Amino acid sequence: MKPDIWMPLYVADYIADTGRLTTEQHGAYLLILMDYWRNGAPNDDDLELAQITKLSQDAWSNARAKLKQYFSITEGKWFHKRVEQELVKATSNKQSAHSRAMRGAEARWGKNKDASSNASSNASSNASSMLASCPSPSPTEESNTKPKRKRSATCTIQTFLNNCKEDGVERIPKDDPIFDFAEKANIPLDMVRVTWQQFVRNNKESGKRQKDWRAAFRNCVRGNWYKFWFIEADGTVKETSQFRAMKKDLGDDHVQ
Secondary structure (H helix, E strand, C coil), X not given: CCCCCCCCCCHHHHHHHCCCCCHHHHHHHHHHHHHHHHHCCCECCHHHHXXXXXXXXXXXXXXXXXXXXXXXXXXXXXXXXXXXHHHHHHHHHHHHHHHHHHHHHHHHHHHHHHHHHHHCHHHHHHHHHHHHCCCCCXXXXXHHCCCCCCCCCCEEHHHHHHHHHHHCCCCCCCCCHXXXXXXXXXCCHHHHHHHHHHHHHHHHHHCCEECCHHHHHHHXXXXXXXXXXXXXXXXXXXECHHHHHHHHHHCCCCCC
C-alpha cells in the first residue's frame, strides 16, 4: 500500500532547516520532496533532477550545491532520512486502517452467516444423512488428487511469467496503476512496452528475485531507469537515442 495521496509537512521543522534557501531553492526542494513521496528516492541524475524541479540545467546546477546537503547520495539515489521515516509510518498507518476495515466487514458478514446457517440447519441434517451412505474414496482416487503447489514468497522474473501463464492472468493487467501514471505523465504506451521488455530481459539475466514484480516494474517506469525519455520544460515527453536503439533491438512483444 503506497501512501501517495497526501504528504505530511512539519512547518516549524521545515522553516528551521531551510532558513537560508532562496525562494527558487525552496520551490526546487519541495518539488523534489513531493516527487520523492510519490515515486521514491530520485536518481542522482542532473537531467532528471532538473526536470523534477522545473529548472534549467544552469539553474539546477546552482540549486544542487545548496540542496544536496539535505540528502544522502547513496548507490546513485538521493535519500532523505525524514521522508523515508514518514513513508514507513504512513504505510503502517494505512495498513492498520485497512486491517480494521477488513475486521469490521468480517464481523458484519459473520452475523449474516450465523443467521443463514440457522435457517439451513434442517437441510444440512438431511445432506449429512445422504453423505454418510456414500462410500469414501478409494486409495487410488486419493492418490490421484495432487496437492496444490506452494509458491515461494519471492521468485525470479521467469517464475513470475510462468506463474502468470499457468494461472491464465496478464503479466501487467490493463488496469494496473502504471498505465494511469503513464497517461498523466504523457508517457506513450510504446515506451512503457519497451521498458517492460528491457525490464524482463535485464532481470532474466541477473536472476534477481522479487516478492512483487509488478510493483518493481512500476518503480522502473516511474524512475525512468533506462533513460528512455526526457521531459521538456512544457511537459512534452521526448524519446532518447537509448529508447530508439532498444526498440529496434527488442522486437514487438506487447505488455500484457
